[in-house]
Amino acid sequence: MTAGTVFDIGYQRYTGPREGRARARLAVFKDGVRTALGLGRGARAKVLPWGFIGILVSVGLIMAMIAGAASRIVGAANVEQLNLPSHSDLYGITSIILFVFAAVVAPELLCRDRREGVIHLYLVRPLTGSDYIVARWAAFMVVMVAATWLPQFGLLVGLAMGAPAPVDYLREHWLDIPKFLAAGVAMAAYTTTLALLTASFTTRRAYASVFLVGLFVITTPFTTGLASEIGGTAGQWISMFNLTNIPVHVNDLIFGEVSEITEHAPAGAFSGAVLVSWYLAWTLVPGAVLWWRYRRLAP
Amino acid sequence: MMPTGEALLAAHHLTKHYQDVVALDDVGFTISEGITGILGENGAGKSTAIKIFLGLVQPTSGSAMVLGLNASERVEVRARLGYMPEHDCLPSHVSAAEFLTHMAEVSGLPPSTARTRAADTLRHTGLFEERYRAMGGYSTGMKQRVKLGQALVHDPAIVFLDEPTAGLDPVGREEMLALVRKTHREFGISVLFSSHLMADVERTCDRIIVLRGGRLVQSGEVGHFTKETETVFIEVDTNRDGLVAALERRGVAVTADGAGLTIEGPDESVYDHVRDALVEAQAPLRRMAPRRRALTELFQRDGEGAAP
Numbered sequence: 001m002t003a004g005t006v007f008d009i010g011y012q013r014y015t016g017p018r019e020g021r022a023r024a025r026l027a028v029f030k031d032g033v034r035t036a037l038g039l040g041r042g043a044r045a046k047v048l049p050w051g052f053i054g055i056l057v058s059v060g061l062i063m064a065m066i067a068g069a070a071s072r073i074v075g076a077a078n079v080e081q082l083n084l085p086s087h088s089d090l091y092g093i094t095s096i097i098l099f100v101f102a103a104v105v106a107p108e109l110l111c112r113d114r115r116e117g118v119i120h121l122y123l124v125r126p127l128t129g130s131d132y133i134v135a136r137w138a139a140f141m142v143v144m145v146a147a148t149w150l151p152q153f154g155l156l157v158g159l160a161m162g163a164p165a166p167v168d169y170l171r172e173h174w175l176d177i178p179k180f181l182a183a184g185v186a187m188a189a190y191t192t193t194l195a196l197l198t199a200s201f202t203t204r205r206a207y208a209s210v211f212l213v214g215l216f217v218i219t220t221p222f223t224t225g226l227a228s229e230i231g232g233t234a235g236q237w238i239s240m241f242n243l244t245n246i247p248v249h250v251n252d253l254i255f256g257e258v259s260e261i262t263e264h265a266p267a268g269a270f271s272g273a274v275l276v277s278w279y280l281a282w283t284l285v286p287g288a289v290l291w292w293r294y295r296r297l298a299p
Numbered sequence: 300m301m302p303t304g305e306a307l308l309a310a311h312h313l314t315k316h317y318q319d320v321v322a323l324d325d326v327g328f329t330i331s332e333g334i335t336g337i338l339g340e341n342g343a344g345k346s347t348a349i350k351i352f353l354g355l356v357q358p359t360s361g362s363a364m365v366l367g368l369n370a371s372e373r374v375e376v377r378a379r380l381g382y383m384p385e386h387d388c389l390p391s392h393v394s395a396a397e398f399l400t401h402m403a404e405v406s407g408l409p410p411s412t413a414r415t416r417a418a419d420t421l422r423h424t425g426l427f428e429e430r431y432r433a434m435g436g437y438s439t440g441m442k443q444r445v446k447l448g449q450a451l452v453h454d455p456a457i458v459f460l461d462e463p464t465a466g467l468d469p470v471g472r473e474e475m476l477a478l479v480r481k482t483h484r485e486f487g488i489s490v491l492f493s494s495h496l497m498a499d500v501e502r503t504c505d506r507i508i509v510l511r512g513g514r515l516v517q518s519g520e521v522g523h524f525t526k527e528t529e530t531v532f533i534e535v536d537t538n539r540d541g542l543v544a545a546l547e548r549r550g551v552a553v554t555a556d557g558a559g560l561t562i563e564g565p566d567e568s569v570y571d572h573v574r575d576a577l578v579e580a581q582a583p584l585r586r587m588a589p590r591r592r593a594l595t596e597l598f599q600r601d602g603e604g605a606a607p
Contacts (some may be wrong), residue, residue: 011423011486014416014454018378018407027404041392117388124353125383125405126375265532 024127025135032109032139052101060151064158071162085260086159087176090152091246092185093259094157096216098191099244101147102140103212105196107205109136115203123297133294137196137287144188152180183251190247190283197286200293219243227266232294239267246282249275304478305455306331308352309491312361315347315513315517322347324513325361330457334483336500339510345493352448352491353382354479366456378407381458381488383449385465391435395426398434399452406453416452423486424448424478440471447478457489458482464499472522476503481533514586531569534559534586541580549576 038045054073067084069194074082085093113119122132156176198215199208227239240244245262251256253272262268267275306329315323323344339345350356351363354370354377362369396417403413407547421430424444429437430480443463449460463479464472480503482488492501500507501521504603509517517524535542543560546553549572553560562569577584 013487014408014412016412017409018322018453019409020375020378023407023409024405027401031401040397045392107605112390115388117384117389118390120384120386120388121382121402122405123355124377124380126378126407127405128374263306 009277021131023125024125025131028122028132028135030126030141032136033142035109035112036105036140036143049101049143051095052104052151056094056097056101056147056151057099057154060090060154062088063160064155064162068162070166072214087152087155087180088251088255088257089179089259089261091148091183091251092259093149094148095187095244095248095261096220096233098144098148098187099216100146100213101199102191102195103216105143106140106192107199107202107208109140110196110199111203111208119267119297129297130291132297133196133200133291137290139194140196141188144192145184146174148184148187149181152184157178161273172181179254183247183254186250186254186279187247190279193283193287193290194243197290200290211239216244220245231266231277236266236269239265240270240278242267243282246279250279306364307366308491309364310348310351310361311364313348313351313363314360315344315351315356316359318592323351323358323510323514326360326513326516327599328508328513328515330491330506331523332483332489333505334479334492334503335491336507337491337510338497338507340495342504342512343510344513346461347513349382349461349491349493351379352375353459370425376451379456379548381453381455383424383446383450383458383460383463385588386578387442387460389434389437389442392433394431395434395436395437395448396430398445399448402449408453413452416454417448420448420452420462421445422440423476423481424451427480433536439466440468440474443471443475444478447475447482451482451486451488455488457461457491459491459493461493462495462497464494472499479503484541530560530590531573532556532586532588532590533562533573533584535577535582538580538582538586542582545576546572551576 034040036049037049048117050240063085067086070082070084091098113122119132123129156173159173160166160169179258195208195212198212202208223238223242227235227242229235242265244263245267248262249257249267250267252262252268253275270278301335302413308330310326313323313326314321326348330399337345337348347356351358352365352370354365354372354374356464357371365376366379370376370380393401399417399420400410400413403416408416418427420429420561421427424447426441426448426560429441437445443466447460447463450460460479464475469539476499479490479492483490490504492500492504504521506520507518507524508515526557533542539560543553545553546560551562551569551572553562555561562573573587
């Protein structure tokens with residue numbers, strides 16, 4: 001072993017490049033992704049996000065295994081008649097898991113920064129409140145998109161591998177890919193925006209999570225029961241307030257078929273334009289409120 | 300780096316109203332390289348002035364220029380500014396090394412450079428050994444060092460320190476003041492040091508700006524203020540009254556100070572008058588020494604004078 005000497009060359013001025021707002025936005029975005037997934041943190045920080053992602057992927061794989069088993073039992077030619085759940089149904093089936101995932105994980109991106117005062121350090125750097133919230137929104141959006149797409153890819157691979165001729169299966173069903181990609185983005189944008197908006201009103205992650213889970217869990221049976229009780233157009237509009245169904249209606253429009261979770265929803269009788277407008281209202285208005293809350297934020 | 304002598308910060312007729320409350324009232328000053336103390340009680344307008352310079356608050360009228368630019372119009376200028384807030388601002392679950400690296404990137408530095416600068420800055424602020432520990436377990440002194448480190452990690456032209464000694468014990472306070480002095484004298488970074496503790500400012504700063512009720516009441520070199528407050532203290536064994544009379548006959552104003560006498564703002568000729576007066580009064584001299592009042596006493600007297 002050789003002896004070494006550490007020389008203290010004193011403080012060095014920085015004369016290299018300064019990449020300004022673009023680098024600042026990217027840094028906040030990267031930190032948001034790492035925070036959401038618990039990367040670079042202890043095991044406890046990873047349990048929730050990766051647990052949810054594991055459950056979501058499992059749902060896709062289980063659906064693929066059921067389809068594979070059914071194909072072997074009844075034969076590949078007859079499996080279509082069983083009308084087994086597929087890509088168009090997956091978001092409906094997993095929607096409540098996705099909402100709970102967003103409710104539990106998204107507040108971590110905003111609440112902690114405000115509770116611990118880190119937001120004050122962000123806002124005195126080459127970064128505006130708008131830059132910060134857009135970067136945080138984009139970070140969680142990426143995580144949510146991954147969480148929605150992964151089970152679909154798992155299901156696709158499972159179905160293809162279970163088919164007698166995987167290449168033929170992919171050739172026949174390739175159109176499902178852009179459909180589930182687009183529907184996944186719609187689902188992710190809606191959940192990301194609502195979850196972050198709720199998180200922007202409190203510094204406590206637990207409050208935001210409980211409120212969001214309660215909102216999604218309570219509105220579903222409440223609106224479903226009330227809509228069927230009242231019936232008619234009023235019942236249809238009440239059904240529109242079933243928050244878990246709002247992005248699933250868009251999913252149905254993209255796939256051109258009604259998924260299992262929305263087939264009995266009175267709101268499904270509205271035209272596609274009304275359903276899309278309703279979805280956009282529930283995504284863009286909360287998004288605008290979220291942006292407005294952070295736009296003029298100052299320590 | 301700004302050319303030597305050029306103003307880093309300049310306030311011209313700076314006014315800020317919060318509805319009916321006047322936070323700053325037609326304030327004007329410039330700050331060049333060095334350590335400048337901004338003094339004032341709570342509500343004097345210190346924080347408002349800093350927020351305007353950082354571009355976080357718009358002035359009602361007047362202008363605040365930072366490195367020749369308006370920070371509220373040019374967010375990019377904040378890449379050359381550092382800010383150490385008084386309140387807590389550190390994430391408890393992250394290590395100091397990771398946090399400073401992230402803050403350097405948010406200030407616009409490329410990731411590889413950010414890592415190097417974070418390690419260097421933590422070494423210079425005395426936190427190198429503990430840099431991989433989560434900051435939730437840090438003492439108040441260590442947290443203050445990280446707060447200073449995050450303000451310096453991107454090598455700003457000027458750093459705003461808001462009450463950097465708040466909550467520190469006497470040893471921690473001395474170390475922090477030494478770090479503040481080192482920030483300018485060794486690192487070459489100018490400092491705007493906001494405090495309500497005049498003793499800290501007097502011992503650390505080259506210049507001071509004093510705000511009271513949103514108005515500028517004093518500004519100038521610290522040395523100028525302390526020179527103004529020089530006194531000579533004299534103590535004699537007997538015949539103090541005779542000495543007072545002899546000094547007053549020579550036009551020297553004296554005030555009783557306990558067992559001795561104090562002469563305010565003496566010039567060189569005073570010592571000759573004291574010698575002659577001592578001989579005339581035949582008062583045996585026990586002690587004679589020049590003294591300086593602290594800035595605290597000066598501004599206390601100003602405050603008393605200004606009071607209705």
